[in-house]
Amino acid sequence: MNENGKRKRIRIATLSLLALIMLIILGVSWLSSKDLAFFNKQKTKQASGKISTHINSSVSNDSSVIKKADLLAKGYDFDRAIALIKGVKDYEGNPDLESALTRYEKEKAQMVRWQDVTKIPHVFFHTLIADNQKAFDGDYRQDGYNAYMTTIEEFKKIIQQMYDRGYVLVSIHDIGHLEKQKDRSEKMVPGDIWLPKGKKPFVLSQDDVSYYEYMEVDGFAKRLILNKKGNLTNEMELEDGSIVTGSYDVAPLLEDFIDKHPDFSYRGARGIIALTGYNGVLGYRTSPSEYTNSPTLKEDREKARNVSLTMKKQGWEFASHSWGHINDGSAPYEVFVKDTDKWEKEVESIIGKTDIYLFPFGSDIGSWHPYQGKRYEYLKNKGFNYFCNVDASKPSWVQLTDEYLRQGRINIDGIRMYEDLYKGKNTLSTLFDVKPVFDKERPLPVPGS
Structure with a gap:
């Protein structure tokens, strides 16, 4: 190339x-x-x-x-x-x-201030009858249940009617509260309740929420418990000994109602649960003096404490109903003091401090004049500032002094409803219409009416 x-x-x-x-x-x-x-x-x-x-x-x-x-x-x-x-x-x-x-x-x-806190009614119930057939079975306890108890169906209708009439559940502490003064003393002053025009406040309480032993076979709930989700409900024992859970008393039923109607509760208010101690509390046998040898005493006290804590978070308040369900006004003073101390030791140690006292038997420790005397002083020194007796003679009664608030309660039970329905007393007419409420399964006439 x-x-x-x-x-x-x-x-x-x-x-x-x-x-x-x-x-x-x-x-x-x-x-x-x-x-x-x-x-x-x-x-x-x-x-x-x-x-x-x-x-x-x-x-x-x-x-x-x-x-x-x-x-x-x-x-x-x-x-x-x-x-x-x-x-x-x-x-x-x-x-x-x-x-x-x-x-x-x-x-x-648009809210309107409730002008007169003395015009706030206070209604109360005992444990609700869940099974009419057992409660009204003709035995020697039937008359007492018929007179002083309310059935579940009656309670549901009462609450619905009161809601429809514009009633709103408030706390007794909303009516009046202790307020610090410039001299560092405390003075009970009227509360400020603001509601829509046409709405009316009321207080609700329930006595003897202990589920006493004598009631166990008569168609009542057995105790208050927390279900698997931590919600408040009841246990009830059936004829065959099996246990069912559900809303069988005031607290769970009211929770159910408020879930559907949150405007029935003013700022989270619920009712007052009045407790004795001699049969325990909330369905648990928690009294160390009465159940000394109970192998479940410690467990029962812990369960009751857990239930009460949940209830307080929901807005429920607790009150003393005396330890032994005594007549605080007529019992010897030494008995009154011993009973008060025992409640503090055995009940308050479970549910915590409270300043509410709901007198058993609707009694009181004084006349309608402002409190004075050693019984009042003893309860006041124990931290009680709210006192409630029973007075169905008027729609509402509140006494507010510098030191305390006292309120009359209206019993809603067989006696009161029978008197309205058949004797024309109309004590409950401002709250609800008794006629569609009164349970037709009640034996008539109602004893004591």
Whole structure:
């Protein structure tokens, strides 16, 4: 091959190599740009996903806050509902939160202050009859149950009627409360209750929530318990000895009603549970002095304590009903003192401190004049500031002094309803219509009426 031929072949090889290099470079560049585009696309998708998740989370959180605030507002607790909304960061500019806030403020502005706290009725029940056939079976206990107890169906109708008439459940502490003075003393002052126009406050209590041993075979709940979800309910023993759970007494039934009608409870108020101690509390045999050798005493006291803690979180309050269900006004003073101390030791040690005393038998430790004397002083020194007797002679009675608040209670039972229905007394007519309430399975006439 001559010299020219060699040069020609070298040029062609060089050009081919250069072309190959250029193709490689272009290919790499194209792949790089494609990968970069793909990477950027994926990054954008991930970022978009994060933003979307954040937005959904925010919406979910806002929705949860509004749901909680709505529940507070339905119970007339607008200040807490408003504070809950304002506690959300950057709530201003959030249309849902701002709308809820505007609604709460508008509804709050329409509330009316209850002017006279002495015009607030207080109704009370005993343990509800869950099985009429067992309670009204003709034995020697039938007359007592017929006179002093209320059936489940009666209770449900009463609460529904009172709700329909505009009654709202309040705490006795809403009626009046102790307030610190400039000299560091405490003074009982009227409370501020704000409700929509037409709504009316009332207090509810239940006596003897011990599920006494003598009632075990007569168609009553056995005890209050917490179910697997930690909710309050009852145990009841059937004829065959099997145990069923459900709402068979005042507290669980009222919880069921408030779940459906949160506007029946003012700022989370529930009722007052009055406890004796000689048969234990809440269906548990908790008295160390009466059940000294019980192998379940410690366990029963712990179970009762857990139930009471849950009830207090729900808004229930507890009261002394004396340890031995004594007549506090007529019992010898030494008996009265011993009984009060025993309640403190055996009952208060389970349910915690309370400042409410509901007198057994509807008795009292004084006349209608302001309290004085050593019985009052003893109870006052024990920390009691609220005292309730029984007075069905008027729709409501409240005595508020600088030191305490005393309230008369109306018993809603067989006697009271029978007198209204058949004797024209109309004691309960402002609360509900007795005629559709009165249980047709009650033996007539009702003893004691």
